[in-house]
Amino acid sequence: MTPPATTAPLTGRARAAAWATLAVGGLSRRLKMGSGSVVGGRVGLALEPDLLARLGRGRTAALVTGTNGKTTTTRLLVSALGGTGRVATNAVGSNLPAGLAAALAAAPGLRAVLEVDEGYLGRAKEALEPEVVVLLNLSRDQLDRVSEVRMVAGRFREALAGFDDGTVVANADDPLVVWGASTAPKVYWVGAGQLWRSDAVGCPACDGPVTFEPGGVGWSSGCGLRRPDPVLSLDGDDVVDAAGRRRPLRLSLPGRFNRANAVMALAAAEVLGVDMAGALSAMAHVGDVEGRFSVVTSGTVQARLLLAKNPAGWTELLDLLEGGDEPVVIGINARIADGHDPSWLWDVAFERLAGRHVVATGERARDLAVRLRYAGVSHAVVDDQLDALAASGARRVEYVGNYTAFQDLRRRLAERPGRPRQTEPPAPVLRAFRPAAAVPVARQPAETTGSAGQKRRRRLSDGVSALRVVVVHPDLLGTYGDAGNGRVVAARAAWRGASVELLLASSGRPLPAAGDLYLLGGGEDGPELQAGAELASSPLGQAVAQGAVMLGVCAGYQLLGTSFPDATGASRPGLGFLDVRTFKGPGRRAVGELLAEPLASSPLHEALTGFENHSGHTQLGQQVAPLANVRHGIGNGDGTEGAWSGNVFGTYLHGPVLARNPAFADLLLARATGEAPLALDDDEERALRTERLGAVQHPAWRRVRVRRP
Numbered sequence: 150m151t152p153p154a155t156t157a158p159l160t161g162r163a164r165a166a167a168w169a170t171l172a173v174g175g176l177s178r179r180l181k182m183g184s185g186s187v188v189g190g191r192v193g194l195a196l197e198p199d200l201l202a203r204l205g206r207g208r209t210a211a212l213v214t215g216t217n218g219k220t221t222t223t224r225l226l227v228s229a230l231g232g233t234g235r236v237a238t239n240a241v242g243s244n245l246p247a248g249l250a251a252a253l254a255a256a257p258g259l260r261a262v263l264e265v266d267e268g269y270l271g272r273a274k275e276a277l278e279p280e281v282v283v284l285l286n287l288s289r290d291q292l293d294r295v296s297e298v299r300m301v302a303g304r305f306r307e308a309l310a311g312f313d314d315g316t317v318v319a320n321a322d323d324p325l326v327v328w329g330a331s332t333a334p335k336v337y338w339v340g341a342g343q344l345w346r347s348d349a350v351g352c353p354a355c356d357g358p359v360t361f362e363p364g365g366v367g368w369s370s371g372c373g374l375r376r377p378d379p380v381l382s383l384d385g386d387d388v389v390d391a392a393g394r395r396r397p398l399r400l401s402l403p404g405r406f407n408r409a410n411a412v413m414a415l416a417a418a419e420v421l422g423v424d425m426a427g428a429l430s431a432m433a434h435v436g437d438v439e440g441r442f443s444v445v446t447s448g449t450v451q452a453r454l455l456l457a458k459n460p461a462g463w464t465e466l467l468d469l470l471e472g473g474d475e476p477v478v479i480g481i482n483a484r485i486a487d488g489h490d491p492s493w494l495w496d497v498a499f500e501r502l503a504g505r506h507v508v509a510t511g512e513r514a515r516d517l518a519v520r521l522r523y524a525g526v527s528h529a530v531v532d533d534q535l536d537a538l539a540a541s542g543a544r545r546v547e548y549v550g551n552y553t554a555f556q557d558l559r560r561r562l563a564e565r566p567g568r569p570r571q572t573e574p575p576a577p578v579l580r581a582f583r584p585a586a587a588v589p590v591a592r593q594p595a596e597t598t599g600s601a602g603q604k605r606r607r608r609l610s611d612g613v614s615a616l617r618v619v620v621v622h623p624d625l626l627g628t629y630g631d632a633g634n635g636r637v638v639a640a641r642a643a644w645r646g647a648s649v650e651l652l653l654a655s656s657g658r659p660l661p662a663a664g665d666l667y668l669l670g671g672g673e674d675g676p677e678l679q680a681g682a683e684l685a686s687s688p689l690g691q692a693v694a695q696g697a698v699m700l701g702v703c704a705g706y707q708l709l710g711t712s713f714p715d716a717t718g719a720s721r722p723g724l725g726f727l728d729v730r731t732f733k734g735p736g737r738r739a740v741g742e743l744l745a746e747p748l749a750s751s752p753l754h755e756a757l758t759g760f761e762n763h764s765g766h767t768q769l770g771q772q773v774a775p776l777a778n779v780r781h782g783i784g785n786g787d788g789t790e791g792a793w794s795g796n797v798f799g800t801y802l803h804g805p806v807l808a809r810n811p812a813f814a815d816l817l818l819a820r821a822t823g824e825a826p827l828a829l830d831d832d833e834e835r836a837l838r839t840e841r842l843g844a845v846q847h848p849a850w851r852r853v854r855v856r857r858p
């Protein structure tokens with residue numbers, strides 16, 4: 150192992166700024182205002198804007214970034230390098246410049262292993278001139294704050310071009326990471342695996358499809374972007390090097406994703422000169438990373454604490470939960486660090502928890518409850534997270550929180566050492582729902598022939614011919630959880646006794662012609678363009694002409710119009726089903742809660758609630774009417790929201806819109822069947838609506854509202 154580098158002398162101003170960083174941080178800790186690293190670092194950076202570079206000069210540094218696993222990989226690499234006493238690190242996960250400065254100021258001269266927010270890699274790399282940059286994975290996360298994943302990968306490319314003095318350690322199994330890393334002169338590829346692939350089905354290099362080898366690890370795109378041959382790979386419980394030598398990976402941390410994190414850390418340690426056997430044995434002892442994976446006692450309940458903050462993280466975690474029978478307590482918040490839009494809950498396969506009892510908790514428990522209802526998962530809602538741990542009545546539970554929910558629970562557990570919680574489970578706020586099974590989803594359409602409208606006006610009570618709901622290109626138009634609209638409308642028909650076919654119709658295959666209801670969601674600029682090109686020659690036009698019902702959301706709404714802007718702002722032809730045209734709006738992207746009141750002429754009669762995230766302004770022509778007038782938010786950009794004409798509807802609302810607005814779902818069903826749907830028990834949807842309508846009208850919402858930087 151190489152000895153710690155010596156400190157280069159600091160200038161007077163940098164020394165004062167480093168001192169202030171530590172002093173303010175220490176004061177903040179003594180006043181119990183948190184770990185103090187962020188506020189201290191901010192003061193230091195205000196005194197010496199170049200503080201990061203000054204503190205980093207002369208020492209070895211490794212930067213770890215990616216969507217998931219940053220904190221754990223950083224912790225594992227620190228262990229491999231000798232532990233926290235010998236390494237400067239931001240253990241509390243403060244991964245913006247202020248947190249990095251505080252970590253460096255606290256451990257002068259020591260080698261540094263720092264986790265860095267995906268958006269700040271360029272700035273951190275510029276300042277610290279690291280020996281290693283670790284790129285773990287990229288997937289949708291905090292879409293209201295961090296840009297869409299392709300933009301993040303594009304910024305990696307800019308940051309790493311001409312990175313001659315260091316090595317990039319990158320995950321060969323994530324196409325976005327491979328594209329992001331491939332401008333770097335020196336890359337150490339690692340086969341770490343990546344279960345979640347939904348953000349990489351469109352090639353980031355050419356916008357064409359990425360083909361994954363069925364059952365294998367290979368992937369490639371027509372433009373030549375393909376999986377590079379890895380130097381080190383994870384294979385089951387073993388690490389395999391390029392020569393085929395296997396070494397067992399024994400970790401105290403559970404789950405495939407932690408083995409993937411460990412292989413990435415191992416590669417980085419090797420680049421820094423640590424021998425592999427030593428690194429493996431040091432990492433084996435890491436059992437708890439900032440509370441993740443620890444088992445805590447609250448009253449009479451033992452809870453294992455797990456963190457999952459996005460669909461990719463949940464995909465790995467559902468594997469870990471499989472096979473157990475403990476109740477699962479899930480805490481969901483939607484603060485800045487979580488992303489203000491929890492629509493991503495609809496991209497998580499909560500259907501896999503059917504048969505387990507779930508307690509929904511946290512500030513956005515009602516969004517989760519509605520999601521679980523449509524997933525066919527029995528659940529209760531308990532607002533208070535500590536009460537939620539006890540609410541199932543079981544002695545052992547699994548707790549999964551997203552970022553701030555997890556931090557909140559840990560803080561509250563720490564604040565009440567030894568104080569027993571009530572042993573009787575509290576009464577759930579809502580009764581436990583034991584809903585019907587979720588409607589099964591077909592990914593491969595059963596048949597694609599038949600003419601649109603052939604089976605139009607199927608009655609909901611008619612159990613013979615199925616109502617066909619088609620989610621159009623969810624692989625391209627599914628970034629914001631909008632495929633959930635299909636689950637909602639299909640379940641609401643099934644609960645009324647109708648036979649329903651729910652088809653997720655991916656791109657690259659013939660689109661089912663004989664659909665009754667077609668749903669298009671939001672997506673990034675490239676995939677929107679790809680979907681538009683493919684749909685122009687699909688049977689969708691014929692379906693509309695014959696009266697099929699259609700709903701387009703965000704990019705899907707823009708596509709239904711006559712023209713929409715591509716990434717450069719140039720106008721592209723739309724499908725022309727709605728007389729609207731979209732252009733790049735002036736000013737910043739519209740991001741936030743949207744509330745709109747229906748117009749008297751609208752077929753909708755209830756307020757529309759949802760979350761918008763778009764930069765387009767949509768101009769309505771003579772042949773369409775707006776759906777509603779905007780009360781809060783931007784919508785079309787002229788004070789109205791959405792558009793409709795005949796059976797074709799468009800809106801900017803995510804949520805998904807039909808989960809938050811069940812009356813809208815029932816309107817579409819009524820149009821598709823010609824029958825007024827029977828009333829359903831919508832207590833959970835109503836509870837969610839009441840909460841959201843209250844929140845958006847609260848003055849505080851305006852203050853927390855964020856827009857993309």
Ligand SMILES: [Zn+2]
Binds near residue numbers: 356374
């Ligand atoms: Zn390509």
